[in-house]
Amino acid sequence: xxxxxxxxxxxxxxxxxxxxxxxxxxxxxxxxxxxxxxxxxxxxxxxxxxxxxxxxxxxxxxxxxxxxxxxxxxxxxxxxxxxxxxxxxxxxxxxxxxxxxxxxxxxxxxxxxxxxxxxxxxxxxxxxxxxxxxxxxxxxxxxxxxxxxxxxxxxxxxxxxxxxxxxxxxxxxxxxxxxxxxxxxxxxxxxxxxxxxxxxxxxxxxxxxxxxxxxxxxxxxxxxxxxxxxxxxxxxxxxxxxxxxxxxxxxxxxxxxxxxxxxxxxxxxxxxxxxxxxxxxxxxxxxxxxxxxxxxxxxxxxxxxxxxxxxxxxxxxxxxxx
Amino acid sequence: xxxxxxxxxxxxxxxxxxxxxxxxxxxxxxxxxxxxxxxxxxxxxxxxxxxxxxxxxxxxxxxxxxxxxxxxxxxxxxxxxxxxxxxxxxxxxxxxxxxxxxxxxxxxxxxxxxxxxxxxxxxxxxxxxxxxxxxxxxxxxxxxxxxxxxxxxxxxxxxxxxxxxxxxxxxxxxxxxxxxxxxxxxxxxxxxxxxxxxxxxxxxxxxxxxxxxxxxxxxxxxxxxxxxxxxxxxxxxxxxxxxxxxxxxxxxxxxxxxxxxxxxxxxxxxxxxxxxxxxxxxxxxxxxxxxxxxxxxxxxxxxxxxxxxxxxxxxxxxxxxxxxxxxxxxxxxxxxxxx
Numbered sequence: 001x002x003x004x005x006x007x008x009x010x011x012x013x014x015x016x017x018x019x020x021x022x023x024x025x026x027x028x029x030x031x032x033x034x035x036x037x038x039x040x041x042x043x044x045x046x047x048x049x050x051x052x053x054x055x056x057x058x059x060x061x062x063x064x065x066x067x068x069x070x071x072x073x074x075x076x077x078x079x080x081x082x083x084x085x086x087x088x089x090x091x092x093x094x095x096x097x098x099x100x101x102x103x104x105x106x107x108x109x110x111x112x113x114x115x116x117x118x119x120x121x122x123x124x125x126x127x128x129x130x131x132x133x134x135x136x137x138x139x140x141x142x143x144x145x146x147x148x149x150x151x152x153x154x155x156x157x158x159x160x161x162x163x164x165x166x167x168x169x170x171x172x173x174x175x176x177x178x179x180x181x182x183x184x185x186x187x188x189x190x191x192x193x194x195x196x197x198x199x200x201x202x203x204x205x206x207x208x209x210x211x212x213x214x215x216x217x218x219x220x221x222x223x224x225x226x227x228x229x230x231x232x233x234x235x236x237x238x239x240x241x242x243x244x245x246x247x248x249x250x251x252x253x254x255x256x257x258x259x260x261x262x263x264x265x266x267x268x269x270x271x272x273x274x275x276x277x278x279x280x281x282x283x284x285x286x287x288x289x290x291x292x293x294x295x296x297x298x299x300x301x302x303x304x305x306x307x308x309x310x311x312x313x314x315x316x317x318x319x320x321x322x
Numbered sequence: 323x324x325x326x327x328x329x330x331x332x333x334x335x336x337x338x339x340x341x342x343x344x345x346x347x348x349x350x351x352x353x354x355x356x357x358x359x360x361x362x363x364x365x366x367x368x369x370x371x372x373x374x375x376x377x378x379x380x381x382x383x384x385x386x387x388x389x390x391x392x393x394x395x396x397x398x399x400x401x402x403x404x405x406x407x408x409x410x411x412x413x414x415x416x417x418x419x420x421x422x423x424x425x426x427x428x429x430x431x432x433x434x435x436x437x438x439x440x441x442x443x444x445x446x447x448x449x450x451x452x453x454x455x456x457x458x459x460x461x462x463x464x465x466x467x468x469x470x471x472x473x474x475x476x477x478x479x480x481x482x483x484x485x486x487x488x489x490x491x492x493x494x495x496x497x498x499x500x501x502x503x504x505x506x507x508x509x510x511x512x513x514x515x516x517x518x519x520x521x522x523x524x525x526x527x528x529x530x531x532x533x534x535x536x537x538x539x540x541x542x543x544x545x546x547x548x549x550x551x552x553x554x555x556x557x558x559x560x561x562x563x564x565x566x567x568x569x570x571x572x573x574x575x576x577x578x579x580x581x582x583x584x585x586x587x588x589x590x591x592x593x594x595x596x597x598x599x600x601x602x603x604x605x606x607x608x609x610x611x612x613x614x615x616x617x618x619x620x621x622x623x624x625x626x627x628x629x630x631x632x633x634x635x636x637x638x639x640x641x642x643x644x645x646x647x648x649x650x651x652x653x654x655x656x657x658x659x660x661x
Contacts (some may be wrong), residue, residue, distance in 0.1 A: 005428075005512055024421035031420055088420035111424050144386045146362045146379075165417050169359045174407045175358070177399070181389065185383040189366060197379050201387060207340045210395045213388040215380055240418030 022125035025116035031088035036063035038094025051220040109240040132221035141182035149188035356413030536565040
């Protein structure tokens with residue numbers, strides 16, 4: 001609901017600004033993510049949440065309590081969390097007998113669930129177990145998706161989309177070349193394993209313009225397998241991927257720039273009626289009053305509007321009688 | 323020749339010193355440089371993977387990052403404060419938005435009217451010079467209120483006005499009325515934009531109501547007589563207000579045409595509703611009746627207690643007495659025949 005379309009107006013200017021910030025924007029910033037635990041969680045799940053939270057910082061929020069949420073049965077509480085914290089992404093960790101070491105990653109559109117994927121943590125080594133210097137916080141990473149499986153099924157395609165959305169951070173116009181520090185690679189193996197690896201990028205001298213890339217693993221090192229998924233309906237996905245009309249580039253017609261940098265414009269003129277052009281006025285070319293009346297009659301006859309003529313003559317007659 | 327060989331040798335040494343930046347791939351990678359993304363559709367080398375998976379992943383990631391960065395280094399660069407920036411193309415992967423695309427704000431009734439008529443908003447200065455107070459007074463805000471107070475310490479009583487009327491209070495009332503009218507209009511705009519039907523109410527204060535409102539008030543007031551305004555004279559140049567039939571007495575009684583059902587069916591419905599009349603249970607009436615019987619029984623019991631056996635109640639059911647069932651009491655004594 002738009003701020004100005006509210007029945008109850010915001011009382012303070014500050015409150016109004018808060019509401020305005022939460023309204024849909026034409027250009028959206030980074031999607032924030034919330035991390036929370038389900039009914040129960042294991043140590044492994046908690047550490048995975050913490051590590052991915054660290055990777056996602058500063059666009060992330062960790063909720064500390066356990067939540068009685070069964071997200072595939074009822075997603076309303078999660079929608080409420082995301083609405084409250086104004087987040088578009090969430091990651092939930094839970095642990096049960098049926099689904100041990102469980103992670104659910106998903107995203108929201110218009111404060112309701114768009115899609116989500118449930119992952120099982122098979123193997124985990126944390127950020128802290130790699131005793132190397134880490135990367136700068138909030139940096140845009142390079143994302144790698146290895147393996148032919150990413151394009152072969154709907155679930156994997158959706159998971160890929162979710163992972164890109166989760167880690168790509170912000171859409172930027174330009175990057176500093178020396179500032180590329182981080183690479184996250186996702187490997188989809190034929191046996192159904194999905195391996196997340198995170199590396200620090202070291203740019204070495206190569207003797208040519210491009211640098212030689214060396215990588216150093218900084219963790220976390222997680223192996224997932226896919227469990228349940230909830231894919232969005234194509235209509236909803238299409239609606240969500242809609243680009244605002246304001247951002248579309250409109251082509252300027254009939255304007256060109258030549259090699260010297262001069263702008264040329266082409267203007268379309270209507271067809272000119274040469275008969276009606278006013279040329280130089282001369283007394284000798286002036287029409288007599290008879291000629292003028294004849295011309296008028298001719299014009300009227302051509303237009304076929306006889307009624308006008310008749311009406312005019314009648315009115316003239318009546319006025320003369322008066 | 324020695325010199326040439328030396329130089330060639332040096333350059334080859336130089337090149338051997340560094341590891342290569344080129345990577346061979348069976349299938350070309352898919353790049354999305356706008357999101358710094360590369361998708362490698364090549365199959366995994368299972369032998370190398372099974373030997374040492376982590377090292378295999380590291381090498382694979384290194385190769386792919388190298389390829390991605392090579393692509394990035396090809397892009398046009400520019401120097402911004404000693405840093406080499408590379409301009410990224412727009413991203414290819416379509417990611418969903420978090421919230422829907424914002425819709426343009428709907429126009430208010432006034433804005434729509436102003437647009438049609440080409441009325442443009444004039445910008446008013448924030449401060450204006452007040453000749454009476456000899457200072458700059460803001461357009462609105464607390465200093466404006468203070469200045470108003472200073473300026474209007476005395477108010478003229480207009481001619482033909484009641485001398486005992488409080489002009490200050492009148493002004494205050496007019497102000498509050500205006501504020502609430504504005505708020506009402508705001509709510510009306512919201513309701514209109516959301517397609518909510520708002521019931522029409524009568525008229526607001528005559529001090530602030532528009533000509534249209536007053537016209538409606540006249541129409542309603544004229545119809546508000548016992549004979550629904552049938553014998554009211556027409557005023558000079560009076561025009562009846564439109565769209566007030568819902569709140570005008572008698573006006574909504576007009577029979578509405580119902581083209582959905584044919585006339586004979588409608589008439590049959592009426593006849594049937596009369597012929598097949600069923601007794602309706604009026605709860606209020608029933609309760610009242612019950613209460614009455616209770617009090618009657620109590621009273622009669624009391625009477626019985628006080629005057630023993632003086633009178634017997636024949637009719638215990640307390641039904642409405644019907645003719646030709648009981649015994650006529652007959653006339654008690656004579657008297658004038660009443661007609």
